[in-house]
Amino acid sequence: MQQQRSRRALVSAVGSALVGSVLMLFAVSAPAIDFTLPSWDDEQIEGVLNTTITAGAAIRTQARSSKLVGKANNNPNVCGRIDVNGQQRINCQTCQGLFCEQSFPAQYLADARGQFLPNFDDGNLNDNKGDLVQAPLKITQDLSLKWGRTGLLRQAPVFL
Numbered sequence: 001m002q003q004q005r006s007r008r009a010l011v012s013a014v015g016s017a018l019v020g021s022v023l024m025l026f027a028v029s030a031p032a033i034d035f036t037l038p039s040w041d042d043e044q045i046e047g048v049l050n051t052t053i054t055a056g057a058a059i060r061t062q063a064r065s066s067k068l069v070g071k072a073n074n075n076p077n078v079c080g081r082i083d084v085n086g087q088q089r090i091n092c093q094t095c096q097g098l099f100c101e102q103s104f105p106a107q108y109l110a111d112a113r114g115q116f117l118p119n120f121d122d123g124n125l126n127d128n129k130g131d132l133v134q135a136p137l138k139i140t141q142d143l144s145l146k147w148g149r150t151g152l153l154r155q156a157p158v159f160l
Contacts, residue, residue: 043148050142058134060127070118071109073125078112136160 032050039045071078115121127133137160145152 039147045145045147047146048142048144050144052140052142054136054138054140056134056136057132060129060131060133063129064124064127066113067115068124069114069121071112071114071116073118073121074114075112079109 032048035047035049037045037047066074139158139160141156141158143152143154143156
């Protein structure tokens, strides 16, 4: 079983590297736009406009792990009311013992699978194996102006 997982991980890593290498073949560069503007004195204003487009993608390659999901999201009734033969019953006194010596409810919660806090498992709950989890597209324009010994550089990033 462990060998199968290792083999799958290796195949996934090699596949990802191969896809990345193929995508890099399609990377092309475009020249920047050079221009000159007239000025009120003898020197001209020289400018360069450069546009960079960056795109990427992230795909979840592993299945959801119940170890990374909060205990309450794995089993909503781990510390609450459960249905036993059609009757509501309190399960483990909501995971708190009634007396100092009573540790069974806390141990029941500790033994349940998953993380104690459900606050950080949204990524695990929302995305399944093979889902596209990120697809950023960024366009950055750089405008460089030079007039004599004075220069100006402005950048305008746009995230889509």
